[in-house]
Amino acid sequence: MAAPEERYGRETMTRTILHVDMDAFFAAVEQLRRPELRGKPVVVGGSGNPHSRGVVSTASYEARAYGIHSAMPLRTAFNKCPHAVFLPVDFSAYGAASRQIMAILREYSPLVEPLSLDEAFLDVSSRPEVPRALAEEIRRRIKDDTGLTASIGIGPNKLLAKIASGLHKPDAVTEITPDTTTAVLRDLPATVLWGVGPKTAARLEQTLGVRTVGDLQRIPLAQLQELLGPRWGEDLYRTCRGEDDSPIVTDWEPKSLSRETTYQYDTRRRETIIATISALAADVVGDLHDEGYRGRTVTVKIRYRDFRTHTRALTLPEPINDGDAIRQTAVALLDRFALDRPVRLVGVRVSGLVKTGNGKQETGNAEP
C-alpha cells in the first residue's frame, strides 16, 4: 500500500475553505429578539425548566463566565448561576435565522455545506478576492443583515478551516495557511482534531503520553494503527499534520430517522414504556412521510437508570413506511429487553432508508 504522503501529495489542487461558526447561536437569537436579555446570562436548553432533566444547548458568553457550558445538566447550570435566564429550545426560530445565514453564504459560493443550524463550510477557491478580505466581508454581511456575530476560519481544507474558526471566538476571522499550519497546531490539545473525544484523548495520553497535536505528530504511523486500528490510525496520522482532502458536500441524504425521550422519573411499568414506544414510532413515521422515505431496519433503544444503554433491531424483508407495521415491530422488540431495572430513556429508530419520492418537499438545493 502506498504511504499516505504519496497518495495525498503536494500536487493536490490548492483550495480555500471557509468555516463559518455562529457565536453562542441559540442564546444570541434569543438575546436579539428579546433586547431585555442582552448583557445577561442566558441558558438555552431542554424545556427551559432548570429543575427538570435536560442539558444546556447553548450558554451566552455572560453565562459562560459562571462556568456554564454546552452539555452541562440544567440543574448543574442552575446551581452555578441561579439568576440566569433559562429558556426552552425554539428550533423554529433558530431554523429561520439559520436559513437566512445560509442564503447569505450561497451568495458567495454555490459550494456550501451546512454542518448544523449554526455552522457551514464554504469553498471559495474560485473567488478572486484575498480570502481574509472576503471572510471579513461575509462576517460584516451576516452582522448587518441578521444582527448576529460569526467567527470565520480560513484554511486550505475543511479540517484547518474548522480549527481556525475556533481559535479566536467570538466575532473574529482567523486564517491558517500551509506555512503556519505546523506552528499553529503544535501546542493545541489533541481534542481539536475531528474524532478525538474524551475517551480517545485519555487513551492517547495514558498509552503514548500524547497531549498535544505536536506530541501526536511524533508518533509513528504503525504505533497509531496498533492503538486505534488500521483505518482510524492512518486518519489520525494525517489529520494531526493538517492533511485533509475531504470534499464539500452540498447534498446530503439521511441514513436514519429517530426519536427518543428521557422520562422525568424512571419507570419499570411495561404499559408506560409501550405507550412511549408507540408515540415515538408514530413521530418517526411522520418524519418518514414528510421527508419521503421508507426504511427496512427498526431499532428500539433502552437506557436504564445506571445509564447502561442497549439496542435491539429487526430488519424487515422490504423497506416500509406503514405506521402500524413500524409501531408493531417496535413494540415487539421490547420483549427482547429485560425490564428488571428502572428505565430512564426510550428511543425508536428506522434506518436502511430509501427514497419514495413522495415527500412533502425535495431538498431545497436539489437540481431544478
Added chain:
DNA sequence: TCTGGGGTCCTTATCCTC
C-alpha cells in the same frame, strides 16, 4: 448529583453462502 436529542461512523461478533 448528574449525564438531551438527533445523527454518523467504526469495530466486533455471528451467520450464511460460495
Added chain:
DNA sequence: TCTGGAGGATAAGGACCC
C-alpha cells in the same frame, strides 16, 4: 467429500459531533 477461507449481511455496542 472435507475443510478453510473470503466476504456480505445483520446485530450490538460505543465513540463522537453539534
